[in-house]
Amino acid sequence: MTISIGFHDVVEEVPFAPGHKTVYPLERHVFLGHLAAIRSRTGVDSVSRVDQVGSNDRTPVFVTVDDGYVSGFTYIAPELEKLGWRGHFFVTTNWIGRPGFLDRQHIRELHQRGHLIGSHSCSHPEQMSNLSWEELLREWGDSCALLSDLIGAPTTVASVPGGYYSQKVGQAAAASGIKVLFTSEPTATAQFVNGCRVLGRYTVHRSTPPDVVGAIAAGMKWPRYQQAAIWFFNKAAKRVAGRWYLPARRIVLDRIYGR
Numbered sequence: 245m246t247i248s249i250g251f252h253d254v255v256e257e258v259p260f261a262p263g264h265k266t267v268y269p270l271e272r273h274v275f276l277g278h279l280a281a282i283r284s285r286t287g288v289d290s291v292s293r294v295d296q297v298g299s300n301d302r303t304p305v306f307v308t309v310d311d312g313y314v315s316g317f318t319y320i321a322p323e324l325e326k327l328g329w330r331g332h333f334f335v336t337t338n339w340i341g342r343p344g345f346l347d348r349q350h351i352r353e354l355h356q357r358g359h360l361i362g363s364h365s366c367s368h369p370e371q372m373s374n375l376s377w378e379e380l381l382r383e384w385g386d387s388c389a390l391l392s393d394l395i396g397a398p399t400t401v402a403s404v405p406g407g408y409y410s411q412k413v414g415q416a417a418a419a420s421g422i423k424v425l426f427t428s429e430p431t432a433t434a435q436f437v438n439g440c441r442v443l444g445r446y447t448v449h450r451s452t453p454p455d456v457v458g459a460i461a462a463g464m465k466w467p468r469y470q471q472a473a474i475w476f477f478n479k480a481a482k483r484v485a486g487r488w489y490l491p492a493r494r495i496v497l498d499r500i501y502g503r
Contacts, residue, residue: 245432246297247461248306248445249282250403251275253313254320258450267449272319278448279323281458282307290461291329293360294401294424294443305461308332308426308445310364310403312339317350321359330357334364334403334426337387348394355395362401363387363422373410380416388420403445404428414442430471432463446471 252268254275270278282291282305292304307324309316312335324331333346333354341347346354355361365383369375375383384402391399400423404413407428414437417425424441431444446460446468459467 245463246294246304246306246434246443247432247463248308248426248443249278249457249461250308250310250426250428250445250447251278251320252310252448254315268447270448270450274450274454275320276323277454278452278457279327281454282461283327285458285462288327291324291327293330293358294332295360303432303463306332306426306443306445308334308403310334310405311368312336312346312364314344314346314350317346317354321354321357324359325357330359332360332362332401332403332426334362334401335387335391336364336366336368336405337390338367340390351391351394355397360401361391361395361399362403363391363399364403365405368405369408370406371408372405373408373413377412377416380413381420384417384420384422388422400424402426409442411437414438414440428475430468430475432468 251270253270254272255269256272258266258269258271286305290302290305291307294306297304307329309320309331312333316333321331335346335351339345340351351361363384365372366387367383369383372383388399388402398421400421402417402422403426409427409429414425418438418440422440424443426443426445428447429444430446435442448457456467
């Protein structure tokens, strides 16, 4: 069993913006609270890199950061390093160098400081599972090739953007040389697709309390089951609503988080 915790962005203050754009950013003091809760519940030696886990009895905790926001370099990585931890930074390669996102030197330095750099696709498609086989190979293959060139090492770890995972997405990742693929399914159980290890994650939202994140990191069943139940409900809603799911989700989140 492994526990993976998924973050996105850390900001000074959550901006006044439509609600669906402010689901994931965390204010600095809140992010620190999450890290403190993980450390308190699991210990300082609990957080590992997926490629550096030893064969011990401790359940490893993986900290992942999606999209490639510049806060990964300016704030998240330094706070992890203060605890002796290293994270997994998944970069949307088409966004490299854009305002608010990591640039090439940031990515190189994160790698040099011991963090794992992985792909989050090229373009962050809204519904990756709907792409053709050729499009999937391009999203995985081109992004991994660019990152490998940047850091001077093979890029063999990735995460699925938008939560739209399917067997075909996993197969294309494996065909592109990806050895470990993180999804958004809240599960601690791994599966394998053509030799690629597929791991779920427990995503941290703006509304997720630090004590819940700490309990999940510690392997407590109830908070994990709660997040899994919500995820399966949303998965069913995606199936029923089809292409209308994302517009409807934005409207709902605007009403919940909008100011």
